[in-house]
Amino acid sequence: MPAPSSSSTTPSSPIPSAPRWYGGWSRQFYWGLALAAVIGAAAVTALDPFSYHETLLDHWFGPVQQEMDGFEVMLRHAVWLLIPLGAVTVAALSWSWLLQRQVAQRTQQLQRELNERQQMEMALRESEARFRDVTEAASDWIWEMDENLRFTCLSERFYDLTGIPSQYVLGLTRWELAAMDSAADPEKWRRHREILENHLPFRDFVYQTRLSGSHNEGRYLKVSGKPIHDSQGRFLGYRGTGTDITEQIRAETALQESELRLRRIIDLVPHMIFAKDRHGRFLLANRATARALGATVDDLIQHSHSIVHNVAEETERMLADDREVIDSGTPKFIAEETFTDHAGQVRTLQTIKIPLTEPGLNETAVLGVAIDITEQKRAKEEVARMRLYLKNIIDSMPSVLIGVDPWGYITVLNQPAEQTGGMSWEAAQGRFFGDVFPQLEGQFEQVRQAIRLGRPIKTPRMTLDVQGELHYADVMVYPLMADNASGAVIRMDDVTARVRIESMMVQTEKMLSVGGLAAGMAHEINNPLGAILQGSQNILRRVAPDMPQNRAAADAIGIDLDRIHRYLEQRQILRFLEGIREAGTRAAKIVADMLSFSRRSESRFALVNLEEMLETVLRLAASDYDLKKKYDFKRIVIERDYDPALRLMHCDKTEIEQVILNLLKNAAQAMAEEGTPAPVITLRTRCEAEHALIEVVDNGPGMDEKTLKRIFEPFFTTKDVGAGTGLGLSVSYFIITEQHNGRLSVMSKPGQGARFSIRLPLSREALP
Amino acid sequence: MTDWILIVDDEAMIRENLRAYLEDEGWRVAAFESVAPALGWLRNGDPCRVCIMDMRLPDMDGNSAIRALHQTYPDLEFLIHTGSSSYSLPEDLRAMGLDDSRVYHKPLADMAPLAAAARRLAARGDLP
Numbered sequence: 074m075p076a077p078s079s080s081s082t083t084p085s086s087p088i089p090s091a092p093r094w095y096g097g098w099s100r101q102f103y104w105g106l107a108l109a110a111v112i113g114a115a116a117v118t119a120l121d122p123f124s125y126h127e128t129l130l131d132h133w134f135g136p137v138q139q140e141m142d143g144f145e146v147m148l149r150h151a152v153w154l155l156i157p158l159g160a161v162t163v164a165a166l167s168w169s170w171l172l173q174r175q176v177a178q179r180t181q182q183l184q185r186e187l188n189e190r191q192q193m194e195m196a197l198r199e200s201e202a203r204f205r206d207v208t209e210a211a212s213d214w215i216w217e218m219d220e221n222l223r224f225t226c227l228s229e230r231f232y233d234l235t236g237i238p239s240q241y242v243l244g245l246t247r248w249e250l251a252a253m254d255s256a257a258d259p260e261k262w263r264r265h266r267e268i269l270e271n272h273l274p275f276r277d278f279v280y281q282t283r284l285s286g287s288h289n290e291g292r293y294l295k296v297s298g299k300p301i302h303d304s305q306g307r308f309l310g311y312r313g314t315g316t317d318i319t320e321q322i323r324a325e326t327a328l329q330e331s332e333l334r335l336r337r338i339i340d341l342v343p344h345m346i347f348a349k350d351r352h353g354r355f356l357l358a359n360r361a362t363a364r365a366l367g368a369t370v371d372d373l374i375q376h377s378h379s380i381v382h383n384v385a386e387e388t389e390r391m392l393a394d395d396r397e398v399i400d401s402g403t404p405k406f407i408a409e410e411t412f413t414d415h416a417g418q419v420r421t422l423q424t425i426k427i428p429l430t431e432p433g434l435n436e437t438a439v440l441g442v443a444i445d446i447t448e449q450k451r452a453k454e455e456v457a458r459m460r461l462y463l464k465n466i467i468d469s470m471p472s473v474l475i476g477v478d479p480w481g482y483i484t485v486l487n488q489p490a491e492q493t494g495g496m497s498w499e500a501a502q503g504r505f506f507g508d509v510f511p512q513l514e515g516q517f518e519q520v521r522q523a524i525r526l527g528r529p530i531k532t533p534r535m536t537l538d539v540q541g542e543l544h545y546a547d548v549m550v551y552p553l554m555a556d557n558a559s560g561a562v563i564r565m566d567d568v569t570a571r572v573r574i575e576s577m578m579v580q581t582e583k584m585l586s587v588g589g590l591a592a593g594m595a596h597e598i599n600n601p602l603g604a605i606l607q608g609s610q611n612i613l614r615r616v617a618p619d620m621p622q623n624r625a626a627a628d629a630i631g632i633d634l635d636r637i638h639r640y641l642e643q644r645q646i647l648r649f650l651e652g653i654r655e656a657g658t659r660a661a662k663i664v665a666d667m668l669s670f671s672r673r674s675e676s677r678f679a680l681v682n683l684e685e686m687l688e689t690v691l692r693l694a695a696s697d698y699d700l701k702k703k704y705d706f707k708r709i710v711i712e713r714d715y716d717p718a719l720r721l722m723h724c725d726k727t728e729i730e731q732v733i734l735n736l737l738k739n740a741a742q743a744m745a746e747e748g749t750p751a752p753v754i755t756l757r758t759r760c761e762a763e764h765a766l767i768e769v770v771d772n773g774p775g776m777d778e779k780t781l782k783r784i785f786e787p788f789f790t791t792k793d794v795g796a797g798t799g800l801g802l803s804v805s806y807f808i809i810t811e812q813h814n815g816r817l818s819v820m821s822k823p824g825q826g827a828r829f830s831i832r833l834p835l836s837r838e839a840l841p
Numbered sequence: 842m843t844d845w846i847l848i849v850d851d852e853a854m855i856r857e858n859l860r861a862y863l864e865d866e867g868w869r870v871a872a873f874e875s876v877a878p879a880l881g882w883l884r885n886g887d888p889c890r891v892c893i894m895d896m897r898l899p900d901m902d903g904n905s906a907i908r909a910l911h912q913t914y915p916d917l918e919f920l921i922h923t924g925s926s927s928y929s930l931p932e933d934l935r936a937m938g939l940d941d942s943r944v945y946h947k948p949l950a951d952m953a954p955l956a957a958a959a960r961r962l963a964a965r966g967d968l969p
Contacts, residue, residue, distance in 0.1 A: 592927065596897060599924035602948035604854030610952060611861045622865055654950065661948045668926045 106165050110158040126153050218311040222246050222269050225310065234317040235292045237284045254281040272300040272308050279318065293319040345443040348429055351399045353378035353392045356438055367415025384413045395439045398426040420447045473565040477506050479524050481517050484560060506563065512537050513563060519550040520561045527552055534572065544569040580785060584807045591667030598664055606657040609650050616641055666804050677725045684715055687756055690730050694737045706741050712755040719760040723837050724813060732805040733769065736829050739801065740771035747774040764832040772826040784819060844963045845887050848872040849879050849906065850895035859893060862952045875899045876906040883914060890963045896923040904931055911937055918962040919943060920955065
């Protein structure tokens with residue numbers, strides 16, 4: 074039986090290196106084991122008193138034969154040896170495995186413990202290092218006070234940070250260290266002392282030292298502390314940390330000052346400066362903004378725009394702009410927007426809105442600067458209005474106005490000038506005025522002269538050819554007086570109408586003076602004329618042989634009336650008498666004509682049938698033949714060209730009859746004198762827009778320009794002396810123009826007949 | 842019998858010519874240069890039916906003379922013979938029955954119409 078003899082050799086002490094230990098142990102073990110087996114077997118064999126093993130061997134292999142050699146016997150004994158050896162080996166291997174497992178478990182446990190210890194050690198070392206680092210690196214120092222509240226200890230950092238050597242501080246109380254500060258704010262210090270005397274902990278007490286150390290000013294310190302007690306709870310003093318916050322405070326102060334300065338600046342700016350978030354809340358507003366909204370700056374901040382500005386339409390628009398800027402992230406320039414301030418005044422703002430991102434804000438805001446341009450806008454509008462007004466003034470001026478530079482290039486045209494030149498201002502600008510207004514080309518010399526002399530130069534009654542018609546224009550060139558604008562303005566007024574009116578006025582004046590004269594002398598002349606004419610009539614009657622009274626008288630004195638009559642005829646006395654009579658009649662006619670020139674106060678206008686009137690005049694003209702005997706009206710073909718639309722018109726019938734009769738007689742006379750072969754007079758009426766037109770047209774000899782010019786002048790006649798008074802047409806002219814507010818004109822050329830046109834106003838109101 | 846006709850005109854030759862013509866026409870003519878002697882003549886003279894009155898007279902104007910004569914002699918008919926071209930009949934004279942046909946402007950180259958008018962007026966006075 075194998076004995077558990079090898080237990081004494083069981084290793085038990087832990088060996089640091091497990092694998093090394095395990096290998097050595099194993100080799101020795103197996104050697105030991107083999108030796109023990111051999112010894113054991115030898116001992117068993119040697120000590121076998123009953124030779125039990127021989128029995129056993131015989132049992133197994135059979136009894137030992139004689140012939141068996143020593144080798145076989147040795148083999149038998151070897152088997153015997155091997156049995157315990159195998160048993161021991163098995164036992165040893167089992168033991169070994171068990172041990173090995175236990176060792177491994179133990180080793181693992183040890184390893185774990187070892188690791189933990191190492192980690193703990195490391196953490197401790199790190200913590201120590203950190204603490205060292207923190208203490209060294211932190212801005213804080215450590216201080217201690219004794220039970221009398223006097224500094225007993227200050228870490229190195231104190232000097233590093235404050236520049237105050239700690240020996241100046243040790244032994245002082247805190248209030249002694251901060252004498253000035255405690256004087257400045259005793260309340261703060263009173264509370265602090267209370268805390269200290271009551272041995273309470275405190276945090277973040279800030280004060281200023283009177284000591285300045287290597288720095289110039291007292292330092293700001295922030296300290297925290299806890300009371301210290303011993304194991305019996307007796308108060309030992311204070312321990313705590315301190316930090317120098319001077320720089321921080323200075324930075325804060327500087328920041329505050331800087332902010333204040335900026336605040337002052339933005340408040341001084343007269344423009345509105347503000348910042349709003351996307352909900353329209355004011356993040357910033359300067360005083361101008363607050364004033365405009367009728368609030369204080371503080372009121373405004375954090376209030377919404379829509380609350381402080383209650384004009385919905387404007388608020389909506391402004392907030393929409395804000396959002397646009399915030400969303401797009403690009404600035405927006407608003408050239409003009411209306412804004413109603415708190416007083417209800419509508420102002421015009423020019424605003425720029427800029428997206429604003431600030432570190433403190435998690436979303437973009439908008440920064441706005443609004444400039445009140447109400448005044449500028451008003452001024453601008455005023456300028457524009459003034460410009461328009463001035464343009465209107467020059468455009469409304471009936472004169473042609475042409476602004477030119479000293480070289481004659483057009484700078485300005487007014488509307489009449491545009492019409493006259495047939496070119497717009499824009500098109501004419503920069504062109505030579507003579508090119509646009511050829512009729513004024515000759516004025517260039519005047520332009521230069523006006524600028525040189527600095528005074529206006531006039532050219533009155535300049536004759537112009539306007540589409541073949543003779544026109545008169547007054548031209549004035551005046552230099553521009555302003556210092557910085559040299560040039561001139563050419564002013565042209567078409568005075569054709571005025572010239573005509575003036576000549577007509579002269580005519581009228583002449584006629585009126587004739588009329589006045591005639592009225593004054595008519596009575597004086599008419600009486601002698603009466604005597605002459607009546608006397609002639611009586612003479613002719615009283616020499617007539619057929620009158621009974623004449624015969625009676627002749628008989629009474631014994632003369633032959635017939636012979637007397639014959640004598641009178643023979644000596645042409647009767648012819649002379651007839652001459653006296655005719656001359657008297659003509660003189661009476663002149664006086665009567667001259668009297669027509671005086672204005673009539675009494676209105677004798679009536680509604681007249683024009684055709685009937687013309688027919689009456691034609692009859693009168695035909696009967697006139699007998700009187701004058703110079704022309705034969707019946708030879709003349711009368712053509713009637715009456716406008717059926719024109720029937721009735723207002724006029725002084727006898728006056729108009731006189732005028733037309735006069736025209737007819739003149740035409741007949743002129744044609745008779747010239748011997749026109751087929752004399753024709755056309756009577757034409759036309760209804761014009763505002764006038765009734767009556768024309769008397771003949772195909773007679775016509776008139777030259779010289780005659781035409783003077784035709785309506787009083788006492789102007791082309792007839793032989795004695796054939797006309799020279800008043801007929803001037804009277805007609807007077808009747809038409811003065812008494813009827815009409816027009817009498819004539820068109821004629823030598824050899825081409827004449828056309829007299831009477832235009833009478835159709836409306837009753839246009840009559841005088 | 843021949844009728845009287847009264848002529849008042851300050852122009853002697855007008856008076857004489859009218860007198861000559863009207864006498865040839867068979868009138869008896871009384872001619873004065875002013876109103877006063879004419880009134881005197883009417884007062885103690887023969888009845889007269891027609892008067893040819895000038896307007897501008899030395900002692901008064903023709904219109905007043907007509908008014909004055911008409912007051913005293915309502916049957917007297919007037920013809921106006923004036924040298925003034927602007928003469929127009931005053932309303933009160935028109936009310937007395939005068940009209941523009943009674944007005945004759947000097948110079949009268951032919952006195953026949955005047956004489957005829959005078960004759961017509963005298964005949965009208967005879968009828969009633």
